[in-house]
Amino acid sequence: MTIQDPAINFCGTKGTLKMMEDIATAFPAVTILRHEPLAHYTHTKTGGPADYLAFPTNIQETKSLLAYAKQSDLPVTVVGNASNLIVRDGGIRGLVMILTKMNTITTDGNRVTAAAGAALIKATQVAQAHALTGVEFAAGIPGSVGGAIFMNAGAYGGEIKDVVVAAEILTPEGEIRTLDHDELDFGYRHSSIQDYHDIVLTATFDLKPGDAEAIQAQMDELNARRAAKQPLDLPSCGSVFKRPEGHYTGQLIQEAGLQGYQMGGAQVSMKHAGFIVNIDHATATDYLDLIGHIQAVIWKEDAVKLETEVRIIGEAPTK
Structure with a gap:
C-alpha cells in the first residue's frame, strides 16, 4: 500500500489496512498513524498503541472524524497534552484523537x-x-x-x-x-x-x-515554588491522587514510608511523595501496580481511601 499525501502517515500492524486506506482517503489533510505507541505522547513516557491516531487541526476535522468513527463503529478517545494521563500497556482500540494541533x-x-x-x-x-x-x-x-x-x-x-x-x-x-x-x-x-x-x-x-x-512576577514566583517542590526533571503524570478530605496525600505517603518505593521502573518521587516518576523505562503496568500498592498501604495504615486524580484509560496488555 502506498499513500501519496505526505500529510498522511501510517505504521504497524494493528487494525486493518483497508480501514487505514479508507481513513486516509476521507481525510487527506489529517496526519493519521496506525498502531502508534502512545508512550510517544504521554508525559510518563508509557502507554500501548492506538489502533488509529489522528491529529485534527480544526473543529470541522474533529467533527468529521467523529462522524466517520461513528459510521464505522470505531470507539473514539480524545486526548489533550496527555500530562495527567496513564494509558495501559494494551493500548486503545479504535480511533484516538490528539487535539494539540488545535491551539489558537x-x-x-x-x-x-x-x-x-x-x-x-x-x-x-x-x-x-x-x-x-x-x-x-x-x-x-x-x-x-x-x-x-x-x-x-x-x-x-x-x-x-x-x-x-x-x-x-x-x-x-x-x-x-x-x-x-x-x-x-x-x-x-x-x-x-x-x-x-x-x-x-x-x-x-x-x-x-x-x-x-x-x-509576571506572580507567575514567576509560583513556577519557582513548583520547581522547588515537584520532580519536573523526570517523566511523570503530575499529581497522582486527589486530595483526601482532612489530609495531604504526599504527607500520608511519606509517613507510610513509601517515599522512594519502586515497582519496576516507576518510583514514588523522592522530591514529592504525591508524584510517581519514571526512573528506568517504566511501563504503564509499573505505574498502576505502584498506585495500587500505595492505595492498599494507606488504607491499611490510615483508613484513608486514595482516589486517583490521574486519568487511566486503555486496555491491559494481553498475556
Missing part, C-alpha cells in the same frame, strides 16, 4: 479564548501579555486547555472554574454546543465533560485588567 488563542477585551489543544501555560502567557489577571495559578500546569476544563485543573488556591465562562463542545452525537459556566458543573477535579463524554473544542476565560509586570 485569541483575546477580546478582558476575555481570552483558547482552542482545546492549546497549552494552558501558553494561555496564561497570552493573558499576561495583555495585562489580564486571574489565571496566574495555572502558569505551570502542563496540560491542555481542553484537559483543564475536563478535570477542572487547579493549583495554588485557584481552579479553572474560577475563570471560565463558557466552553464550546462537540457532543458524542456530533452536535456543537456552547456550555456556560453553570452547565459545565464544575467540582473538585470534575466537570460535566466527564459525565456526558463531550469533546471540548474551545474555552473562554473572563479575566480582569491588571499590571503586566505584577502578573
Whole structure:
C-alpha cells in the first residue's frame, strides 16, 4: 500500500489496512498513524498503541472524524497534552484523537479564548501579555486547555472554574454546543465533560485588567515554588491522587514510608511523595501496580481511601 499525501502517515500492524486506506482517503489533510505507541505522547513516557491516531487541526476535522468513527463503529478517545494521563500497556482500540494541533488563542477585551489543544501555560502567557489577571495559578500546569476544563485543573488556591465562562463542545452525537459556566458543573477535579463524554473544542476565560509586570512576577514566583517542590526533571503524570478530605496525600505517603518505593521502573518521587516518576523505562503496568500498592498501604495504615486524580484509560496488555 502506498499513500501519496505526505500529510498522511501510517505504521504497524494493528487494525486493518483497508480501514487505514479508507481513513486516509476521507481525510487527506489529517496526519493519521496506525498502531502508534502512545508512550510517544504521554508525559510518563508509557502507554500501548492506538489502533488509529489522528491529529485534527480544526473543529470541522474533529467533527468529521467523529462522524466517520461513528459510521464505522470505531470507539473514539480524545486526548489533550496527555500530562495527567496513564494509558495501559494494551493500548486503545479504535480511533484516538490528539487535539494539540488545535491551539489558537485569541483575546477580546478582558476575555481570552483558547482552542482545546492549546497549552494552558501558553494561555496564561497570552493573558499576561495583555495585562489580564486571574489565571496566574495555572502558569505551570502542563496540560491542555481542553484537559483543564475536563478535570477542572487547579493549583495554588485557584481552579479553572474560577475563570471560565463558557466552553464550546462537540457532543458524542456530533452536535456543537456552547456550555456556560453553570452547565459545565464544575467540582473538585470534575466537570460535566466527564459525565456526558463531550469533546471540548474551545474555552473562554473572563479575566480582569491588571499590571503586566505584577502578573509576571506572580507567575514567576509560583513556577519557582513548583520547581522547588515537584520532580519536573523526570517523566511523570503530575499529581497522582486527589486530595483526601482532612489530609495531604504526599504527607500520608511519606509517613507510610513509601517515599522512594519502586515497582519496576516507576518510583514514588523522592522530591514529592504525591508524584510517581519514571526512573528506568517504566511501563504503564509499573505505574498502576505502584498506585495500587500505595492505595492498599494507606488504607491499611490510615483508613484513608486514595482516589486517583490521574486519568487511566486503555486496555491491559494481553498475556
